[in-house]
Amino acid sequence: MSDLRLERLVKRYGSLAAVDGISLAVDEGSFLSLVGPSGCGKTTVLRMVAGLIEPDGGRILVGGDDLTDVAVHKRNLGLVFQSYALFPHMTVAQNVAFGLQRRGVPKAEIGQLVRKALQMVRLEGLAERAPRQLSGGQQQRTALARALVVEPRLLLLDEPFSNLDALLRDEMRIEIKRLQQEVGITTLFVTHDQGEALGMADQVAVMNRGRLEQVAPPRTLYRAPTSAFVAHFIGRANLLRGRVAGRDGEDLVVALASGATVRARGAVAGEACQVVLRQESVRLAAAPDAAANSLAATVVVASFAGATAQYLLRLADGAELHAQVPGARADLAPGTAVFAEWDAADTTVVPDAA
Template sequence: MTNAVELRNITLAYGSFVAVENVSLSIEKGTFLTLLGPSGCGKTTILRSIAGLVNPTAGDIEIAGRRVNDVPIHKRNIGLVFQNYALFPHKTIFDNIGFGLKYRNVPKPAIAAKVKRALEIVRLPGVEKKLPSELSGGQQQRIALARAIVIEPDVLLLDEPLSALDANLRDEMRVELKQIQRQTGITTIFVTHDQGEALAMSDRVVVMNRGRIEQMGSPFDVYEHPQTEFVAGFLGNANFLQATVVAMQGEAVQVRLAGGANLLVGGGHARPVKPGDAVKVVVRAEKVVVTPECTVPIMARIVDVDYLGALARYEVELAGGQRLRALSSLHEKARSLGETVGVGIDPEHCRIL
């Protein structure tokens, strides 16, 4: 089956600055894929190259099996939603949504039917005669989305479309956007630097750094099985521990931390290891369990406490000076600054990078 979008060895340079370097990516039809990473990592540049707003220095872009490197944006059959909505302020909502259809010479009765259907999909029926200024920010975002999907594009490109909304509305639109994508089945490429958005909405996540793909996979895979320190640190609240491999126990690896404590690390490591190797172990803060003293072999001292409503965030110092962050539910007993505690880490919740 032909992929909805295919990138082959895409490079995009501005003089001596390389914004995207040798990126290849296959996106199956109907997938919700997110390009995730910090500012300047190349994610928006990739989106703009798929849209036809910038031309790659090298490599090929295919949409629905057709090479589009030299095809102008209006002939690529894409829907594009920006973070600033880009609605025509003096046109009615009907004319805003129907603009692309009118440009494609769709008959007026068909335009009316398609606009009505698009408004039903974004849950704003009956606003056809209003102007954008008469709608809230969230409603304007829905109109921008309706305008993008009404043309039945081969791919929908979303350039940080939720960043201008307040936190509550952003959460609401995140749910709505995913439901609309599932309802329409349109292949969607979403750009964001917000890890929560990426994990909640995506079928696949592509984590980018310095113009390259660091890791791609399902939200579960990139979060639970990070392959690099950058991915582990960018997604979630990660701890990194310096250790030495002591022994192999099947798929698991026994390591010794500075200070002498032993830790068993489960399978799924990012690289092969052997006894004597110096390694870095990653474990998420929410996976670190702070327990009463002497119930586990790794002892620590609480050096900082933050109370976050239903959670407490502890920073603990291990023997040897390494520090860990732990998130604990306050349904458990609250711990105090300076208290000596045990630190429990399930082998399946840590990985060797």
């Protein structure tokens, strides 16, 4: 298998830079998720790697080979589209065999390779079915088998779960990650879903307005975002605007816009900042805890969802705070006065984007 390197990749549409000088490395055999809001440029990056869109600048290297100007059919990359793009007049086996036939693989070998690919995706009993006779998950696995049977240098996945229902989507995430690990193929996965990106990838690259905001392992990205955009987009964190007022041991003391002070962790000093506080780190109490950050609040909205419950809180200065607590302790009605509490270790501080 091969690694993937993007060097200062650019794509413009008129005056708009859809991709604005991106440099990115995907190690051999690893899984990288490219995530961001609609219009951020993530699908444009994938299509340039695939050869479907010509870049206006920069280079695309796979295994050290420069593929920037190589025709799409000569790149030997496996691509699974959002729509799966199966041929409706062909059987499952014929769809999987298509790429092998185009590459001139001897007919005697094709049957064996197709059977192996279908076994890999657990479709060995459905070889003679037409795509219309398959479920959404089976169609997706057929498209995946077609991509993998040619032993591509890279696997490119373009929003492959968007047409599946929630339960099947969860199952297919595990299935594709299992296959990727078994085959050991370098994979670039494009999605707008933060949960998919975090749950499947070895590394996550967050894009915004054609540029990379942060590239990091999932846990690092979630626990230590480097910008307010990443903090809010990945996990929808609470952001409390303030200014660093000093230090208390290893903690920063942050004076909030409301006048209250809280302790947080981070490296920002002497400047405007935002405290990043994850919803699940907020505890709700009837009385303040002197050992923790504690702000008076009122429950505005309570939403029970079984295992968890979501609360929208209004602080004394009118600012809002979201809290996620275990569903077994979800018994607070709107209008209840509480204290929103959290530990400094559960926060990080980023520069104020305003």
